Amino acid sequence: MGTILSEIAAKTKERIEHRKREVPVLLLKERIAERAGEKEPFLFEKNLKQPGLSFICEVKKASPSKGVILETFPYLDIAREYEKAGASAISCLTEPFYFQGSDVFLEEIAGKVKLPVLRKDFTVDPYMIYEAKAMRADAVLLICAILREEELMEYLELAEQLGLSALVEAHSEEEVEMAKQCRARVIGVNNRDLHTFQVDLETSIRMRDLVPPETVYVSESGIRNPEDVRLLRENGTDAILIGETLMRATDKRKALDVLRGKHR
Numbered sequence: 001m002g003t004i005l006s007e008i009a010a011k012t013k014e015r016i017e018h019r020k021r022e023v024p025v026l027l028l029k030e031r032i033a034e035r036a037g038e039k040e041p042f043l044f045e046k047n048l049k050q051p052g053l054s055f056i057c058e059v060k061k062a063s064p065s066k067g068v069i070l071e072t073f074p075y076l077d078i079a080r081e082y083e084k085a086g087a088s089a090i091s092c093l094t095e096p097f098y099f100q101g102s103d104v105f106l107e108e109i110a111g112k113v114k115l116p117v118l119r120k121d122f123t124v125d126p127y128m129i130y131e132a133k134a135m136r137a138d139a140v141l142l143i144c145a146i147l148r149e150e151e152l153m154e155y156l157e158l159a160e161q162l163g164l165s166a167l168v169e170a171h172s173e174e175e176v177e178m179a180k181q182c183r184a185r186v187i188g189v190n191n192r193d194l195h196t197f198q199v200d201l202e203t204s205i206r207m208r209d210l211v212p213p214e215t216v217y218v219s220e221s222g223i224r225n226p227e228d229v230r231l232l233r234e235n236g237t238d239a240i241l242i243g244e245t246l247m248r249a250t251d252k253r254k255a256l257d258v259l260r261g262k263h264r
């Protein structure tokens, strides 16, 4: 049975084939050259390697599991609040059909906020890595479940050449092995089951020891409360990626403090 990811990946391929005809890769390369030196290479990875648990805070309007999360979506204000609240990085959804994301959100956030920004999209073509760089992203998401090992290796090399970090996402032990084989430097385990959409933190807790300490280990999805954060911290997680919980919080700084265990 196919998962939601294969469906999103197929739709993304169509979107990107169309985009390539509108904006040829040569144009993206010109834009990248014009912006050379504007960004510190690999800042995403560098920030996640700072001592203590790092928070990657997500800017996400909607999702397949929850539908629309926020009707009005002040994405730039949200990113600024994350910055003030001490986030280490921002994750910005750019996928338009399932998450109501947009490249415009990312480009604007990356232009106005100093934190590194992850382009949270379903990378299925090297073109998307050039796009990410051209729109001033600092990192790309590479999902093992939608890539062959040769593709993952090729995309990691391209990201490296462009000074972009890559968050390599796994859902199983086999995918963690694939990420390691490709020498990923940042590996994220997603706690969301792609068949049922159920989240279970035990997934990333269980796989922690498969990833060596020099690789950044990220736990993604389903992080709701200080107890979840405490469990992940105590299990040796380097960074956590949080979307819905923060999107629904009216006061982001307070919500992050509560998650960190600073408020009761």
Ligand SMILES: O=C(O)c1ccccc1NCC(=O)[C@H](O)[C@H](O)COP(=O)(O)O
Binding pocket: 004, 005, 058, 060, 063, 064, 065, 066, 190, 192, 197, 220, 221, 222, 223, 241, 242, 243, 244, 245
């Ligand atoms: O969020 C979904 O419904 C979803 C469904 C299928 C593939 C990916 C999906 N989400 C992308 C993410 O990985 C999350 O946005 C991210 O990890 C944050 O999760 P959460 O804190 O649970 O919003």
